[in-house]
Amino acid sequence: MTNKILTSNKNPLIKKIRKLHRSKERQKQDLLLLEGTNLIKAACETDYSLETVCYTPQWQENHPQLWQEIENKAERLELVNLEVLQSIATTVNPDGIVATAPRKTRQTPQVNTTKLGLAIEKLQDPGNLGTIIRTAVASGVDGLWLSEDSVGFDNPKVLRASVGEWFKLPMAIDCNLKQVVTAHQQQGLQIIATSPQATKTYWSIDYSRPTLILLGNEGAGLSTELTALAQEQIKIPLMSGVESLNVAICAALILYEARRQQISRE
Numbered sequence: 001m002t003n004k005i006l007t008s009n010k011n012p013l014i015k016k017i018r019k020l021h022r023s024k025e026r027q028k029q030d031l032l033l034l035e036g037t038n039l040i041k042a043a044c045e046t047d048y049s050l051e052t053v054c055y056t057p058q059w060q061e062n063h064p065q066l067w068q069e070i071e072n073k074a075e076r077l078e079l080v081n082l083e084v085l086q087s088i089a090t091t092v093n094p095d096g097i098v099a100t101a102p103r104k105t106r107q108t109p110q111v112n113t114t115k116l117g118l119a120i121e122k123l124q125d126p127g128n129l130g131t132i133i134r135t136a137v138a139s140g141v142d143g144l145w146l147s148e149d150s151v152g153f154d155n156p157k158v159l160r161a162s163v164g165e166w167f168k169l170p171m172a173i174d175c176n177l178k179q180v181v182t183a184h185q186q187q188g189l190q191i192i193a194t195s196p197q198a199t200k201t202y203w204s205i206d207y208s209r210p211t212l213i214l215l216g217n218e219g220a221g222l223s224t225e226l227t228a229l230a231q232e233q234i235k236i237p238l239m240s241g242v243e244s245l246n247v248a249i250c251a252a253l254i255l256y257e258a259r260r261q262q263i264s265r266e
Helices: 012-021 023-029 037-045 057-062 064-073 082-088 126-139 156-161 177-186 247-265
Strands: 031-035 052-055 076-080 097-102 116-120 143-147 171-174 190-194 211-215 232-235
Touching: 012 023, 012 031, 012 052, 012 082, 012 097, 023 031, 031 037, 031 156, 037 064, 037 097, 052 064, 052 082, 057 064, 076 082, 082 097, 116 126, 116 177, 116 247, 126 143, 126 156, 126 247, 143 177, 171 177, 177 190, 177 211, 190 247, 211 247
Parallel strands: 052 076, 116 143, 116 211, 143 171, 190 211, 190 232
Antiparallel strands: 031 097, 052 097
């Protein structure tokens, strides 16, 4: 721990952390950028490693219990003034704490243990992905696979939108979702694809069987290549004049129908 407060944005450490705003730099440094009390508290609750934690004097004063946890957990602690903290945060009004953490301590999903899984193709909006992660944890999803041309799991907006559930869900970026789907098929899972052209509704499927659900891009939907691999295609009925639903809402409806069926059989 250091008692000296960092006040310069030109400090080498601050410059290094600020670079984590960019996806390529997060991959290069192999680090995440965690912002805000709630997200860092969630990391501590799941015993996720912390590398460098930057915090303001006021934050330390207001959060003595969490501070003790961080003090015993983080590799490096840096007291900073508000101006420095704002320079490393991606949010407009940071609440007083920003941390870096390793990217690789997140769990990787295992095909052979999947009872309910999600595979998403070309998802672009970080808010949607964060919301899907939050919903997936709440509804009991075992793993999430994402095509590599999607928004990254390490995007700070994804972590914030997940409201801390990011640390609890096994996830993987995969360059070939077709292979992921095939691997699940070989394990005996039913593959369900969402499609506006489908004749079956999402509640007509038996989710008591191990299932992998395929979701597509916010605008274009799921590719024909992946749709063709599914045993069943489902849709969410819409009133006339409504073109589509947000992909995160679609995921929530389907996942909670699966959860409803599971609860009814318990």
